[in-house]
Amino acid sequence: MNEIVVLSGKGGTGKTVVVGSLSALAKNKVLCDCDVDAANLHLVLQPTVRETHEFWGQKVAVIDREVCTGCGLCLDACRFDAIQEFQVDPLSCEGCGFCLHVCPEQAVTMVDTLAGHWYVSDTRFGPLVHARLGAGQENSGKLVAVVRQKAREIAKDEGSAYILSDGPPGIGCPVISSLSGASLALIVSEPSLSAIHDLERVLAVCRHFGVRALVCINKYDLDEENSRHIEDYCRQAGIDVGAKIPFDTVVSDAITQGVPVVEFGDGMVSRRMEELWSAVAARS
Amino acid sequence: MILAVASGKGGTGKTLVATSLALSLAGQGPVQLLDCDVEEPNAHILLRPTITSSRPVLVPVPRVDEEKCTYCRVCSEACPYKAIAVMGKNVLVFPELCHGCGVCTYVCPEKAISEEGREVGVVEEGRAGEVQFVHGRLAIGEAMAPPVIRAVKQRIDRSSTVIIDVPPGNSCPVVEAVKGSDFCLLVTEPTPFGLHDLALAVELARKLAIPCGVVINRDGSGDQGVEFYCAQQHIPVLLKIPLDRRIAELYCRGQTLVAGMPSWRSAFSDLLQSIQRLAVVER
Numbered sequence: 001m002n003e004i005v006v007l008s009g010k011g012g013t014g015k016t017v018v019v020g021s022l023s024a025l026a027k028n029k030v031l032c033d034c035d036v037d038a039a040n041l042h043l044v045l046q047p048t049v050r051e052t053h054e055f056w057g058q059k060v061a062v063i064d065r066e067v068c069t070g071c072g073l074c075l076d077a078c079r080f081d082a083i084q085e086f087q088v089d090p091l092s093c094e095g096c097g098f099c100l101h102v103c104p105e106q107a108v109t110m111v112d113t114l115a116g117h118w119y120v121s122d123t124r125f126g127p128l129v130h131a132r133l134g135a136g137q138e139n140s141g142k143l144v145a146v147v148r149q150k151a152r153e154i155a156k157d158e159g160s161a162y163i164l165s166d167g168p169p170g171i172g173c174p175v176i177s178s179l180s181g182a183s184l185a186l187i188v189s190e191p192s193l194s195a196i197h198d199l200e201r202v203l204a205v206c207r208h209f210g211v212r213a214l215v216c217i218n219k220y221d222l223d224e225e226n227s228r229h230i231e232d233y234c235r236q237a238g239i240d241v242g243a244k245i246p247f248d249t250v251v252s253d254a255i256t257q258g259v260p261v262v263e264f265g266d267g268m269v270s271r272r273m274e275e276l277w278s279a280v281a282a283r284s
Numbered sequence: 285m286i287l288a289v290a291s292g293k294g295g296t297g298k299t300l301v302a303t304s305l306a307l308s309l310a311g312q313g314p315v316q317l318l319d320c321d322v323e324e325p326n327a328h329i330l331l332r333p334t335i336t337s338s339r340p341v342l343v344p345v346p347r348v349d350e351e352k353c354t355y356c357r358v359c360s361e362a363c364p365y366k367a368i369a370v371m372g373k374n375v376l377v378f379p380e381l382c383h384g385c386g387v388c389t390y391v392c393p394e395k396a397i398s399e400e401g402r403e404v405g406v407v408e409e410g411r412a413g414e415v416q417f418v419h420g421r422l423a424i425g426e427a428m429a430p431p432v433i434r435a436v437k438q439r440i441d442r443s444s445t446v447i448i449d450v451p452p453g454n455s456c457p458v459v460e461a462v463k464g465s466d467f468c469l470l471v472t473e474p475t476p477f478g479l480h481d482l483a484l485a486v487e488l489a490r491k492l493a494i495p496c497g498v499v500i501n502r503d504g505s506g507d508q509g510v511e512f513y514c515a516q517q518h519i520p521v522l523l524k525i526p527l528d529r530r531i532a533e534l535y536c537r538g539q540t541l542v543a544g545m546p547s548w549r550s551a552f553s554d555l556l557q558s559i560q561r562l563a564v565v566e567r
Contacts, residue, residue: 009324011294011452016477037454038292038481058364079385091459091491095364096385135488138456141427169294169452170323173427193538194299194326201324201424208425222529223536247532252505255475 001155002284003148003163005034005182007206009198011169013190014218017251019166020044020260021273022280023125029162031123032151033130034178036116036143041166044260047121047128055131055146057115057139058095061088067107074099074108091136115139118147120154127154140168141177148178162284171205179206184283185213186242186276191226199230203237213239214283216276220244242279245272285563286446287556288465288494292481294452296471297501297525300535302449303330304542308552310414314444317412319419320461321451322405322432328419329538333412341420341435342401343384343428348375352396359388359397380427405432409439416444429457437464445556454484462489467563468496469522474506479513486519495562499555502527520562523555 006015006022019041023031033041061082063074068086075083078099082092088099090113100108115138118131129151131143151163165182168174179185185206189199199215206213215234220227227244234241246268254264262270289302299321306317319327328335346359346368357370367382368375379402389397405422418439420432429451437460440446450461462468468489472478482498489496498514503524514521525531525541534544542549 008294010326011324012296013294035453037458038294038452038484040293040477040480043476043480077386077390092463094383094385096383096387097362097364098385098387098390101362101387101391133455135454135484135491136456136459140453140455170321170429171424172323172422172429172457174453174455175323176425176427190536192536193329194324194535197326197329198324204424219532222532226536247529249505249527252473252475252502255477256507258476 001160001163002184003165003182004184004186004280004284005165005167005178006186006188007167007175007179007202008169008188009171009202010195013188013195015188016040016044016166017261018188018216018276019164021262022164022277024260024262025274025277026162026164028160029126029164030151030155030160031126031128032147032163032165033128034144034147034165034174035168036131036133036147036174037140037168039130039132042130043258045123045125045128046258047123049119049121051120053118054114055116055118055143057113057137059110060090060093060095060113061097061099061108062111063088064107067105069105071104073102073104077102094138116143118143120150129154141173144174144177171201175205179209179211182211184280185211186280187213187215188218189215189230190219191217191223191230193226196226196230203239214242214279215239216242217244219247221246240279243272243276245269285467285560286440286448286465287559288448288450288462288468289471290450290458290462290468290485291452291471292454292485293472293478296473296478298471299326299330299449300541301469301471301499302447303327303540304548304552305556306415306447307540307542308549309445309556314416314441315414316416316418316441316444316446317449318436318440318446319449320433320436321449322420322422322429322436323451325419325421327449330540331412331415331417333410333417335408335410338406338408340403341405341407341432343382343404343431344386344399345379345382345384345402346377346388346397347400348377349396352394354394356393358391358393362387362391384431404428407435407439416441430460433457433460454488458488462494463492465494467559468494469499469559470496471499471501472510473502474500474510476509479509482510483513486517497522497559497562499523499525501525522558523551
């Protein structure tokens with residue numbers, strides 16, 4: 001079984017648009033949305049939710065005002081500036097429990113937080129595992145791990161050839177959690193200097209974790225010189241460019257209609273998505 | 285005033301808006317731009333600052349003195365991140381899991397744990413014309429952005445107008461970047477993706493009790509969903525930037541909107557005035 005995770009470094013380069021199209025093109029796969037804090041893949045795949053599960057995150061501290069004497073030891077101990085006026089801000093609290101350890105009055109308790117939900121759904125393209133992390137919650141990496149684990153179980157049970165995952169932007173915790181142990185990272189870039197900078201960083205993360213990468217240049221014709229720069233860079237780094245997709249408003253039209261762009265039109269964008277899937281399949 | 289420029293969804297134009305806002309303020313008192321998207325900082329590509337200082341960001345991680353350690357496991361039981369483990373007569377520290385909270389050091393009955401700084405990124409400072417510039421850079425392979433974001437925000441100069449370029453998403457790095465701001469400007473695009481993530485960002489701004497307003501980028505594409513949502517939620521739409529291939533091309537080349545199309549300067553000055561009014565009214 002091949003686990004393909006789609007990343008970009010920079011946000012908004014078209015990861016979900018690509019995954020939506022590959023979902024329609026690939027056969028025998030499980031779909032997975034690892035962008036748990038701003039998930040969008042469900043807007044393309046229009047899932048019917050079959051199972052809903054709770055995701056319990058890190059505990060947070062609560063101070064009992066009745067017991068608290070206002071001695072201030074917890075304020076000094078907390079390194080996350082999470083305690084103001086002897087109240088814990090649950091969005092700043094990282095759940096370390098230092099306040100609980102230092103409190104001489106036992107006024108602090110650690111409580112579980114419902115940090116989000118994860119779902120197993122049916123789509124007309126196959127099963128989808130996705131999630132929704134509550135606003136401002138921590139542990140997106142752990143929720144990604146939960147979602148990936150479930151996708152693997154389903155893929156094993158159904159004998160699927162692929163797990164196709166839509167990844168988060170950036171290079172931090174949820175990206176590392178999406179990437180570790182994957183068989184191929186498909187990096188969706190675009191010909192902006194910002195995206196090139198971010199591409200180099202996300203490729204460095206792939207190398208760091210020993211995951212093979214394949215690059216796709218989206219909206220390549222917005223700046224053909226920068227696109228050539230990406231191709232040169234990839235050639236030197238020994239990374240293939242799987243496809244170059246042109247800029248076309250058909251993409252936002254398809255998003256608006258809630259369908260993969262390959263089902264929306266048969267123009268150049270669709271043909272390049274087909275090329276991209278061939279390139280991915282050939283490396284899986 | 286501290287103004288956070290956020291979005292939920294990536295690639296909607298946060299950096300484009302933040303950099304043009306900063307430049308349009310030049311000549312009207314001190315202005316500071318903080319790029320808190322430390323995983324993928326991009327504001328420097330548009331502003332091209334001269335960097336004058338670079339400091340490592342250190343997270344304190346435990347170092348165990350094996351001479352004093354009695355392998356009692358009090359530290360590993362106290363650590364909620366499983367960053368320290370005792371296996372027989374071995375203490376294992378997993379620095380990349382450590383949040384640097386200091387609990388293990390505090391609870392150790394033998395005083396066998398001290399802390400040492402582990403570098404997880406850098407903070408760089410400099411100037412781009414009249415804009416004082418600060419950004420952070422998370423090291424490759426590191427998971428935790430918040431310590432680097434905190435280090436960037438320690439450089440805030442309260443006497444300036446402070447503009448914060450926030451990372452995408454909706455989880456802890458965004459909270460770290462946005463909290464303490466007087467206003468949160470949410471940049472979105474008029475598609476179902478933009479709307480979905482805008483609603484999450486609004487939920488977060490409200491949890492943090494920070495007033496917010498919206499910039500619609502690539503206006504003219506997609507649908508009316510974002511505008512309907514903003515009207516229904518009473519969130520002001522403060523600026524619309526049209527879908528214009530020339531704007532996208534400027535961005536590709538790393539040029540700011542106000543530098544590449546100076547006619548936009550007044551729109552950004554007006555945007556800032558609207559924000560100043562709203563931040564005062566709502567606070």
